[in-house]
Amino acid sequence: MFDEMSGSGDAIRSPYARIADWIDAVGVERLQQRSAEAEAIFRRIGITFAVYGEGGDPERLIPFDLVPRVFSALEWQHLDRGIRQRARALNAFLYDVYHRGEIMKAGIVPEHLVYRNAAFVPAMVGVEPPGRVYSHIVGIDIVRTGESSFQVLEDNCRTPSGVSYMLENREIMMRMFPDLFAGGGVQPVDGYADELLRTLKEVAPPACKGEPNIVVLTPGSFNSAYYEHSFLADLMGVPLVEAGDLFVDEGRVWMRTTRGPSLVDVIYRRIDDDYIDPLAFRPESLLGVPGLFDVYRSGGVTLCSAPGAGVADDKAIYVFVPEMIRFYLGETPILENVPTWRCALGDECAHVLDNLEDVVVKEVHGSGGYGMLIGPKATAEERTAYAERIRKSPSEFIAQPTLDLSTVPSLGPDGVGPRHVDLRPYCLVGSQMRLVPGGLTRVALRQGSLVVNSSQGGGVKDTWVLAS
Amino acid sequence: MTERLLLSRTAADLYWLARYVERADSTARLIEMGSRMAMIPGRRSTQEWRSVAAAAGCLDRFEDPDGITEAAIVRTLILDNENPSSIRACLERARANGRSVRTALTIQLWEVLNDGWRKLELMDPTEALRDLSGVLDWVKLRGSAIRGASTSTMLRDDNYVFLGLGGYVERADMTLRLLDVKSYVLLPEMDVVGGGRDHHQWTSVLHATGAVRTYHHLYHADYSPWNIADFLILSSKFPRSAAFSYAKILRCLELLSETHNGEEHACHRTARDMVVRLKALKMGEIFRDGLSEFVRGSISTTQRLNSEIYEAYHF
Numbered sequence: 001m002f003d004e005m006s007g008s009g010d011a012i013r014s015p016y017a018r019i020a021d022w023i024d025a026v027g028v029e030r031l032q033q034r035s036a037e038a039e040a041i042f043r044r045i046g047i048t049f050a051v052y053g054e055g056g057d058p059e060r061l062i063p064f065d066l067v068p069r070v071f072s073a074l075e076w077q078h079l080d081r082g083i084r085q086r087a088r089a090l091n092a093f094l095y096d097v098y099h100r101g102e103i104m105k106a107g108i109v110p111e112h113l114v115y116r117n118a119a120f121v122p123a124m125v126g127v128e129p130p131g132r133v134y135s136h137i138v139g140i141d142i143v144r145t146g147e148s149s150f151q152v153l154e155d156n157c158r159t160p161s162g163v164s165y166m167l168e169n170r171e172i173m174m175r176m177f178p179d180l181f182a183g184g185g186v187q188p189v190d191g192y193a194d195e196l197l198r199t200l201k202e203v204a205p206p207a208c209k210g211e212p213n214i215v216v217l218t219p220g221s222f223n224s225a226y227y228e229h230s231f232l233a234d235l236m237g238v239p240l241v242e243a244g245d246l247f248v249d250e251g252r253v254w255m256r257t258t259r260g261p262s263l264v265d266v267i268y269r270r271i272d273d274d275y276i277d278p279l280a281f282r283p284e285s286l287l288g289v290p291g292l293f294d295v296y297r298s299g300g301v302t303l304c305s306a307p308g309a310g311v312a313d314d315k316a317i318y319v320f321v322p323e324m325i326r327f328y329l330g331e332t333p334i335l336e337n338v339p340t341w342r343c344a345l346g347d348e349c350a351h352v353l354d355n356l357e358d359v360v361v362k363e364v365h366g367s368g369g370y371g372m373l374i375g376p377k378a379t380a381e382e383r384t385a386y387a388e389r390i391r392k393s394p395s396e397f398i399a400q401p402t403l404d405l406s407t408v409p410s411l412g413p414d415g416v417g418p419r420h421v422d423l424r425p426y427c428l429v430g431s432q433m434r435l436v437p438g439g440l441t442r443v444a445l446r447q448g449s450l451v452v453n454s455s456q457g458g459g460v461k462d463t464w465v466l467a468s
Numbered sequence: 469m470t471e472r473l474l475l476s477r478t479a480a481d482l483y484w485l486a487r488y489v490e491r492a493d494s495t496a497r498l499i500e501m502g503s504r505m506a507m508i509p510g511r512r513s514t515q516e517w518r519s520v521a522a523a524a525g526c527l528d529r530f531e532d533p534d535g536i537t538e539a540a541i542v543r544t545l546i547l548d549n550e551n552p553s554s555i556r557a558c559l560e561r562a563r564a565n566g567r568s569v570r571t572a573l574t575i576q577l578w579e580v581l582n583d584g585w586r587k588l589e590l591m592d593p594t595e596a597l598r599d600l601s602g603v604l605d606w607v608k609l610r611g612s613a614i615r616g617a618s619t620s621t622m623l624r625d626d627n628y629v630f631l632g633l634g635g636y637v638e639r640a641d642m643t644l645r646l647l648d649v650k651s652y653v654l655l656p657e658m659d660v661v662g663g664g665r666d667h668h669q670w671t672s673v674l675h676a677t678g679a680v681r682t683y684h685h686l687y688h689a690d691y692s693p694w695n696i697a698d699f700l701i702l703s704s705k706f707p708r709s710a711a712f713s714y715a716k717i718l719r720c721l722e723l724l725s726e727t728h729n730g731e732e733h734a735c736h737r738t739a740r741d742m743v744v745r746l747k748a749l750k751m752g753e754i755f756r757d758g759l760s761e762f763v764r765g766s767i768s769t770t771q772r773l774n775s776e777i778y779e780a781y782h783f
Contacts, residue, residue: 044579044582044583045575045578045579220568221564221567221568226567227570230570230571231570233571234570234571239473239475239478239571240570240571241475242477244477245475245476245477255473255475256475256476256477256782257473257474257475257476257782258474258475258476258479258626258630258724258728258781258782259473259474259728259729260782262473
């Protein structure tokens with residue numbers, strides 16, 4: 001097991017020197033007090049995720065762990081290169097999917113995985129998005145298993161969430177523990193919103209003359225990530241709109257304001273493809289902006305991310321990303337994938353079924369940590385039942401070895417102890433690529449647990465990249 | 469620098485946010501008046517509660533309008549979330565509106581709206597009944613805190629103006645509806661019919677607007693229906709009077725006209741007519757033509773004004 005503070009032995013690794021001293025100096029009891037304070041601040045500001053219709057508190061907090069997670073400048077350099085490389089390859093793949101389909105013709109990615117994928121949008125074929133960018137915000141989930149081994153667990157090409165926690169976690173830490181940041185040892189992340197705004201401006205549609213008008217499109221205040229939508233709109237100083245605020249007229253998109261209609265050029269949408277435009281996608285849906293997709297196709301507005309971008313972040317496609325990097329960029333992948341067995345393939349499926357007690361099985365289209373089987377933690381009955389599901393529709397599942405995720409010291413009821421973590425950085429893709437040094441660290445707060453999802457008892461941490 | 473555009477939905481949400489807060493506040497004052505009247509010996513408390521329910525526009529929510537008890541008032545006007553005019557519903561809706569226009573609010577205003585929003589949800593009727601005045605004080609404090617946070621932290625832009633507009637429209641409406649329910653006690657002929665001045669009845673109206681002492685500062689005289697009606701309708705100094713509220717409504721609409729290329733709409737005309745009329749009118753004319761008719765006419769003008777605002781700003 002690799003602990004990021006103490007490595008595999010007892011000596012403190014150098015990036016954590018300051019954190020180790022800090023924990024000793026403040027003491028566990030005081031840390032626990034301050035932790036309650038931090039929670040009160042989050043609650044008061046309203047940094048919550050909404051869970052309506054389940055009873056209990058409808059707006060919950062994601063537990064915030066006070067002990068930061070740290071990367072050295074050198075470690076980050078490696079991650080930074082790997083993340084940018086992957087984001088480029090994913091966008092190249094999406095362009096290919098909706099144009100000539102070379103990678104399928106070359107026999108590298110099976111056609112049916114793409115063209116019969118639920119996230120594939122046939123109407124996008126031949127569409128030329130500004131800058132050929134499909135996924136403008138690429139969230140890449142990374143795990144660490146050793147001193148220098150980082151692997152990608154998952155890609156998120158649609159609308160990865162969580163960046164507001166990256167920003168707020170830092171704000172809270174700086175407010176509560178200013179001494180930790182004295183001397184400028186930690187690279188700032190607060191430029192994210194400005195970088196996002198620049199990215200969105202760079203992909204203005206052909207019809208836009210002059211300064212582009214940008215909006216954030218949210219499903220509304222009942223959406224679980226609503227806080228983040230309003231937070232980002234606020235930081236960028238752009239309107240936060242709902243579908244009902246927009247309409248299409250004369251080949252352009254407009255928003256309803258107290259002064260009448262006003263043009264919209266770029267939409268950072270935080271709603272799914274299915275709900276963008278009832279005319280193009282879901283005729284029975286009352287959500288969305290009728291006619292929006294046509295305007296998009298004819299270059300009257302830019303949607304970020306592009307419809308159909310999700311075809312690149314499917315778990316069945318994920319397996320091929322290292323191949324994409326070689327195919328489109330002619331480079332060696334800097335960040336490798338976690339080894340993955342595709343149950344769709346007979347011999348791989350047999351291997352998975354034979355080794356269920358050692359592997360993690362995931363649904364191909366699942367997300368949020370739901371519907372997984374964690375072999376070593378499951379009971380024999382659970383494994384038998386799950387094996388039955390795999391046999392019934394093998395192509396719906398993939399499996400990965402149970403990873404020995406790195407741990408980071410975290411505050412528990414019994415003091416500071418190691419907890420497993422992952423990392424989600426957010427790579428921005430416009431005419432340039434931008435990556436803020438940091439990301440969202442999710443932590444499995446239950447000792448020994450490997451599930452970091454907030455829906456399953458996970459928490460978050462401030463993530464540091466050291467200046468040198 | 470260009471003026472920031474305001475979404476119509478945001479404007480409508482702000483307008484209603486302020487209306488809900490004002491309504492919660494006014495309803496708390498109405499209930500205070502009711503419980504005060506119910507304590508006076510020899511009076512039928514159900515009669516008082518009936519007028520409270522009527523002024524709150526919720527009479528149809530009570531099964532037996534002539535047998536309304538304090539407990540029923542607490543349930544229906546304070547805690548019942550199904551009743552859109554209950555204090556709990558108003559405060560929760562105000563917060564929900566604030567949440568859906570987060571970017572239009574300052575952090576301080578949001579924090580005040582967010583503070584304790586689930587208090588009434590978690591309160592049971594017995595508890596609320598036992599500490600009724602504590603609960604009502606808390607509600608009035610919410611109103612003051614929310615208004616205070618918006619006055620002291622919001623930019624003076626259209627967002628702020630729509631908040632103000634909603635607040636004053638609701639205030640004008642609540643004061644007029646209180647007068648509608650209570651107008652019979654203010655009629656001069658009551659002096660004769662009732663055989664002696666009914667101080668309690670008159671002061672109850674002042675209590676319902678939280679203005680007993682303010683009244684004295686202004687009139688330096690004993691209670692008289694004439695003065696009380698003057699105070700609630702025509703006073704340019706009392707911040708809950710119809711005249712004061714309408715002057716503020718007109719001011720808000722004029723500010724909107726400035727940021728909307730000088731455009732004026734039907735709502736501007738309606739508000740201006742009302743302001744001019746309230747300035748020119750004397751109490752004697754109102755009593756001569758019928759207080760009740762005047763109040764009812766003003767209520768329907770306010771309703772019309774509301775829909776004209778909807779039309780003008782594309783709500």
